[in-house]
Amino acid sequence: MPPAHANDSKFAGTIPQLYERYLVPLIFEPYAVDISRQVARLSPxxxxxxxxxxxxxxxxxxxxxxxxxxxxxxxxxxxxxDVAAQRGTARPVTWRQADAMQLPFPDQSFDVVVCQFGVMFFPDRAKAYAEAARVLRPGGYFVFNAWDRIENNDMVSTVCGALDELFPQDPPRFMHRGPHGYFDRDVIAGDLARGGLPRSDIALVPHTSRAPSANDPVLGYCHGSPLRTEIEAKGPDALDRATDKATAALLERFGSGPVEGRIQAVVAIARA
Structure with a gap:
């Protein structure tokens, strides 16, 4: 099914810079280490x-x-x-704008296809998985992860709980329907099978999320993700009010010093 909101997969304006500064070290870095090592073990x-x-x-x-x-x-x-290329890598890589629903690569082009926390935004996941299967060589692997249910991720659930209180009539739901809306392992396995990847191993993987203060998670989630667009649509001062409310909720739960909370993701490895 297509995403409920057209802007859910749109990362533009200042969002990419804030995403990189706050969300990457907060929640993405630990899983990036894991998924890269997993790919390396496959010797592609x-x-x-x-x-x-x-x-x-x-x-x-x-x-x-x-x-x-x-x-x-x-x-x-x-x-x-653009932000990724500016940040750079240890050695040259090829950067390519591409839609996972219609990959601009020939059949059987790659040994491994990897995707970190992106499959949740694919409008038709089985079709996207079929595209991954198409560009994989026989015996290749598709390795990806997706966030577990929001209740099992402490900081984002705290932020979203605060927004529920602030906007009780129409709370923003980007985090629920987007990043944390695709966690059922049976559903994921079924989508993979429909995409031509029936051999898969899917597991829950926990990590710990850390930040210097409550301010960083709020700037990451409320300013550095498409949640911002949904908040700003609620009025000219909505983002400021949301920032204050979410910060207060995190301070109440985690204290005024460095913050630490549970994060959990679903990690899948499928073989072509």
Whole structure:
């Protein structure tokens, strides 16, 4: 099914920079380390990354994989790739704007396709998985992750709980329907099978999220993601009020010093 809101997969304006500054170290870095090491263990000769965002996984792949392994990092949003390219990698990679629903690559082009926290935004996941299967060589792997249910991710659930209180008649639901809306492992396995990837291993993987203060998660979630667009639509001062409300909720739960909370994701490995 298509996303409920057209802007859910749009990362533009200042969102890419704030995403990179606050959300990447907060929640994406630990899983980027894991997924890059998993890809390295598969000993690929060529890798395609989907939904590369601002390049956190790309940077790890460039460091973890031998220099002769080709890496193509793609994303639907060119502004995210611009930030990734500006940030740079340890060795050259190819940056490519591309839609995962219709990949601009020939059949059987890659040994591994990898995607960190992007599959939740695909309008038709089985079709996207079929595209991944198409560009994989026989015996290749599709490796990806998706966030577990929001209740199992402490900081974002606290932020969203505060927004529920602030906007009780029409609370913003980007985090629920987008990042945290695709966690059922049976559903994921079914989508993979319909996409031609019936052999899959899907597991829950926990990590710990850390930030110097409550301010960082609020700036990440409320300013550095498409949640911002949904908040701003509620009025000219809505973002300021949301920032204050979410910060107060995090301070109440985690205290005024460095903050630490649980994060959890679903990690899948499917073989072509």
């Amino acid at each position: 000769g060529s890798v395609l990354e989907l939904a590369a965002g601002t390049g956190v996984v790309t940077r790890h792949l460039a460091s973890d994989l031998p220099a002769d392994v080709s890496i193509v990092a793609s994303d639907l949003n060119q502004p995210m790739l």
